[in-house]
Amino acid sequence: MREKRSEGFTVSRRTFLGLSAGAAAAATAAYVIKWPHFDLGGAAEATEGVITEEWVPTSCLNCPTRCAVKVRVVNGKAVRIIGSTESDYSGGKTCPRSHVGLQVLYNPERFTRGPLIRKAGSAKGGVVDLERDFESPPAHLLWPEAISQVAARLKKTAPEKVLIIEGLNSTSNSDLICQFARTCSIVNLFPEDALETGADRLGKKMADGRLNSGYDLENSNYILAFGASILESERPLARNLRMWGKIRRERPNQAKVVVIDPRYSVTAAKADEWIPVNPGAEGALAMAMAHVIVDEGLYDADFIENWTSGFDQYRALLLSDFSPEALADMTGVDTSVVRRLAREFAASKPAIAWSGIGATRWPHGGQASHAIFCLNALVGSIDAPGGVLYQESPPYQDMPPATGAEPGISFREAANLVLNGGVDVIIGVNSNLIMAVPQKADWDEALKREDLYYVHIGPAVNEMVAYADVVLPSATYLEEWAYETALPGSGYAEARIKQPVVGPLHSSRQVGWILFDLVKEIHGETPASFDITSGDAQTFAEEFVKYRTEPLIDWGEFKKKGVWVGQAYEYAKDNPAKYNEIFQTGSGKFEFRSDDLPDVLTVQFSGDASRYPLKLVTYSPVLDVKDGNQNYPWAQEIFLVMHGYGWDILVEINAETARDLGISDRDMVWVESEVGRIKARARVFEGMVPGVVAMAVGQGHYACGKWADDIGVNPNEIIALDYDSLSGQAAFHATRVKVYKA
Ligand code: SF4
Numbered sequence: 001m002r003e004k005r006s007e008g009f010t011v012s013r014r015t016f017l018g019l020s021a022g023a024a025a026a027a028t029a030a031y032v033i034k035w036p037h038f039d040l041g042g043a044a045e046a047t048e049g050v051i052t053e054e055w056v057p058t059s060c061l062n063c064p065t066r067c068a069v070k071v072r073v074v075n076g077k078a079v080r081i082i083g084s085t086e087s088d089y090s091g092g093k094t095c096p097r098s099h100v101g102l103q104v105l106y107n108p109e110r111f112t113r114g115p116l117i118r119k120a121g122s123a124k125g126g127v128v129d130l131e132r133d134f135e136s137p138p139a140h141l142l143w144p145e146a147i148s149q150v151a152a153r154l155k156k157t158a159p160e161k162v163l164i165i166e167g168l169n170s171t172s173n174s175d176l177i178c179q180f181a182r183t184c185s186i187v188n189l190f191p192e193d194a195l196e197t198g199a200d201r202l203g204k205k206m207a208d209g210r211l212n213s214g215y216d217l218e219n220s221n222y223i224l225a226f227g228a229s230i231l232e233s234e235r236p237l238a239r240n241l242r243m244w245g246k247i248r249r250e251r252p253n254q255a256k257v258v259v260i261d262p263r264y265s266v267t268a269a270k271a272d273e274w275i276p277v278n279p280g281a282e283g284a285l286a287m288a289m290a291h292v293i294v295d296e297g298l299y300d301a302d303f304i305e306n307w308t309s310g311f312d313q314y315r316a317l318l319l320s321d322f323s324p325e326a327l328a329d330m331t332g333v334d335t336s337v338v339r340r341l342a343r344e345f346a347a348s349k350p351a352i353a354w355s356g357i358g359a360t361r362w363p364h365g366g367q368a369s370h371a372i373f374c375l376n377a378l379v380g381s382i383d384a385p386g387g388v389l390y391q392e393s394p395p396y397q398d399m400p401p402a403t404g405a406e407p408g409i410s411f412r413e414a415a416n417l418v419l420n421g422g423v424d425v426i427i428g429v430n431s432n433l434i435m436a437v438p439q440k441a442d443w444d445e446a447l448k449r450e451d452l453y454y455v456h457i458g459p460a461v462n463e464m465v466a467y468a469d470v471v472l473p474s475a476t477y478l479e480e481w482a483y484e485t486a487l488p489g490s491g492y493a494e495a496r497i498k499q500p501v502v503g504p505l506h507s508s509r510q511v512g513w514i515l516f517d518l519v520k521e522i523h524g525e526t527p528a529s530f531d532i533t534s535g536d537a538q539t540f541a542e543e544f545v546k547y548r549t550e551p552l553i554d555w556g557e558f559k560k561k562g563v564w565v566g567q568a569y570e571y572a573k574d575n576p577a578k579y580n581e582i583f584q585t586g587s588g589k590f591e592f593r594s595d596d597l598p599d600v601l602t603v604q605f606s607g608d609a610s611r612y613p614l615k616l617v618t619y620s621p622v623l624d625v626k627d628g629n630q631n632y633p634w635a636q637e638i639f640l641v642m643h644g645y646g647w648d649i650l651v652e653i654n655a656e657t658a659r660d661l662g663i664s665d666r667d668m669v670w671v672e673s674e675v676g677r678i679k680a681r682a683r684v685f686e687g688m689v690p691g692v693v694a695m696a697v698g699q700g701h702y703a704c705g706k707w708a709d710d711i712g713v714n715p716n717e718i719i720a721l722d723y724d725s726l727s728g729q730a731a732f733h734a735t736r737v738k739v740y741k742a
Pocket of ligand 1: 060061064094095096097098237
């Protein structure tokens with residue numbers, strides 16, 4: 001446990017930042033002159049008396065929403081990021097995280113010496129010291145050497161002994177990583193995103209056979225948000241923020257929002273009602289509401305009759321075991337409230353039951369997601385305006401076939417491989433997995449294994465670099481060519497470009513270039529699966545984007561507009577024959593799966609309740625940048641928006657619980673589980689269910705740089721390793737803790 005920085009340091013840094021921002025703004029306002037031409041590829045030497053300026057269309061990647069943005073570039077320096085009005089998806093708006101892109105690009109902890117190769121005998125793990133731990137020959141000599149070393153290692157390793165960990169990457173880089181894995185017969189590909197979405201996606205898939213459903217927030221009249229922090233962390237965030245304004249202020253009829261969560265979140269603060277629920281009981285509460293809707297005949301009989309299967313068994317299950325009264329102790333929600341909300345939900349069409357990240361992080365999180373999703377079917381909200389919709393994809397040009405099996409494994413499978421020594425080579429692409437996993441100490445031991453060869457591909461130092469044998473510095477998202485696909489939310493397809501606004505800086509290379517070089521070196525020539533461009537590695541990423549988007553839009557127009565938008569979305573509710581295409585289940589209909597649903601009654605926690613009487617839930621605040629790094633002062637400054645607090649995290653405790661424990665607001669406390677303990681400052685308030693404590697993720701770094709290291713703690717360190725039974729996602733909320741004064 002490291003000492004937290006002093007209050008004095010925080011204040012002086014804040015003052016400094018404020019002054020810097022003010023000075024920069026003043027300088028910009030005084031001297032920028034519009035200049036019609038700017039060479040994007042140029043490193044833009046600033047010539048005295050000549051000022052160049054351009055707005056470059058590209059897209060953000062500080063979270064998976066991937067919004068279209070424009071970046072203002074003055075004298076070769078990116079200075080401002082705004083939303084692109086070419087994209088109606090978010091109404092030309094962004095979220096507060098978008099601006100942090102400038103600090104991602106100019107992060108002082110970027111790799112500046114080209115590839116790095118670990119010095120023989122240097123120990124892995126802990127704090128990263130590039131000088132101490134890595135060789136540093138001249139960068140131009142090292143790229144071929146590093147690529148050939150990695151390729152040689154991959155060639156002599158059986159594919160089943162290789163694991164690829166994919167952090168947050170552009171859509172096209174994800175496609176290339178998959179193609180690389182197929183081409184090299186590597187099945188073990190784990191996308192870190194599944195740590196947040198795996199249980200929810202598979203829970204819904206049980207019902208509709210699909211993985212691309214989203215919510216039509218824009219047209220909804222009533223939103224039941226189960227563990228969904230729509231304004232902080234639920235994707236597509238910027239669209240949520242924009243649509244929230246529409247449905248709450250701009251429309252004549254204001255949509256009602258009810259947030260069901262153990263914690264009073266930013267979204268709860270902005271909603272009509274906050275319903276505090278016991279942790280892990282969200283799925284059971286959804287079943288209790290379904291009981292009322294079915295029992296009182298409030299469901300959409302036409303939809304149930306024509307487009308669902310298993311309803312009779314589902315009804316029998318609901319009516320036998322799931323009355324609000326039977327579940328009152330478990331949910332902690334008054335039965336009259338459950339009945340009122342169920343009736344409102346059924347009567348206020350179109351309505352959405354939104355299963356959020358917070359509702360599905362359980363050993364039966366997938367089943368909870370399914371239970372919540374079924375509410376949408378009951379009221380006829382499946383593929384209906386203001387309900388659930390199915391996102392269309394841009395018709396990209398097909399990738400050439402690759403012979404290997406389709407890659408992709410669950411978190412449970414990835415954990416078994418790493419923790420039990422089942423892999424010999426790991427390639428991390430923009431990954432900081434060690435900060436995202438529960439029971440971190442076990443992963444640390446496993447990744448330090450001497451005979452484990454880890455290749456880190458990323459733009460800046462982070463905690464995973466401590467395990468790297470080779471570092472291949474990649475470009476940031478503001479320096480690369482890519483395409484991005486809109487997440488579920490609008491229904492209609494949208495593709496966005498990424499094009500370098502500067503650089504790439506510091507001898508870094510785009511991920512596409514690195515993968516192309518690697519695959520070519522491994523196969524001795526360009527394999528057919530990558531043979532779609534001129535064969536020039538340096539231009540491969542750009543040519544790949546051009547190739548894939550060719551059916552959509554003229555290349556020059558795409559670069560200029562930055563966005564391609566598909567046809568207006570057609571709901572099956574308006575054309576019921578479309579339901580035949582939508583449901584990709586065995587029955588061809590929406591399936592109520594009564595065999596799985598009773599699992600929502602079983603909520604297991606790690607830790608003895610007598611020793612660890614409290615339950616820990618975690619959440620991702622809006623300024624938790626999703627690249628796994630936090631070395632960004634703007635993000636730190638307002639990290640905990642809810643509490644007006646930055647540069648730290650808090651342990652949020654209910655006032656009654658805190659009183660029983662003798663803890664006062666702002667006390668330093670230990671939070672201890674059977675896995676370990678961490679120290680943080682208490683925040684005592686009424687916005688927590690008694691007996692539950694909440695902590696934000698995103699802090700606790702020790703190898704990212706001066707704006708991230710030794711600030712706050714990482715609650716994942718004390719979360720016990722457990723999994724959702726359906727998806728293998730980590731069950732982050734199933735850990736008991738005790739809290740006491742430090
Ligand atoms: S929602 Fe995500 S992608 Fe969009 S601006 Fe915010 S951080 Fe960037």
